Amino acid sequence: MTQSLTLRRPDDWHLHLRDGAMLRAVLPESARHFARAIIMPNLVPPVVTGAQAASYRERILTALPDGMAFTPLMTLYLTEQTDPDDVTAAHDSGLITAVKLYPAGATTNSASGVRDFDKVRAVLERMADIGCPLCVHGEVTDPDVDIFDREAVFIDRVLDPIRRATPGLRVVMEHITTSEGVSYVQSAERDLAATITTHHLIINRNHILVGGIRPHYYCLPVAKRESHRLALRKAATGGDARFFLGTDSAPHVDAAKETACGCAGCFTATNTMALLAHVFEEEGALDRLEGFACLHGPSFYRLPPNEDRITLTRQDTPVTWPQKIESGDGPVTVFDPGFPVHWRVQP
């Protein structure tokens, strides 16, 4: 029996497109299914000013193949030197949708991130005034904190103090990976939401480490134990509008992943919607996929939902997708869930 599911066209509220040849290779993978995406600014060098965001936006639009529609929602990379007036101008003109906070050293290309949170206080206050959301990579970088505890410790030591000190600041905890992250978001009546990735609904830390080390499952925040994965599944499929899709699709060429010190990031743009249909079906929540992938994000960002539709169909034989995308600098491995998937997005 063929089952089908029609949804509003989804958006991706956390996406890495990179630049140059990699941008040209991965952009169609997202634009094929997604109408809009929040574009992460962690290029080398990062997208720090409004002028840099404007030129990155142009490069994305230039890389978009003819006939494809896609709206990049730009972000600025917050540094200790960020000028509140530049943020205001970029936000008021509609150029940027959010500002991204990376604790210095927390993840890929985060060296210019924030070390001393007092130094960004004025920018955060300005963002609260103008209604510009802050997207947060929520991990402490303190070497004494175990990598599996870094998200929970960040909430207590950094995020909650920032939110208390900056009433009205609208915050998205990006790519949450823990039950503590879920509970923290649920504890806030307003001004707080979280993105959840596709891969964190599928893998736990055993998938990375048992039976051999799997570099393509290594991302940051690193996948946690099974109880956390289950908490994320419950949050994503539970219908709560504070949780929405941010794939964190983060391409790295295989040579940078399959090496002694491999980069963090899972590339899921190609098969995310099929995988989400699988996950939501398993949870008996197919009717809530549209909320998670198409409605809750626009509602938080105060944007209209997309008017056009996509259709997912379920077929008896497992679907296939390319195992790798050629990037110009080498192949990028597409996330492999490790189980057969029967859903596909109708072309």
Ligand SMILES: NC(=O)N[C@@H](CC(=O)O)C(=O)O
């Ligand atoms: N998620 C990752 O593991 N990597 C991201 C950075 C990030 O989102 O933290 C990347 O840019 O590769």
Ligand SMILES: [Zn+2]
């Ligand atoms: Zn991150």
Ligand SMILES: [Zn+2]
């Ligand atoms: Zn990311």
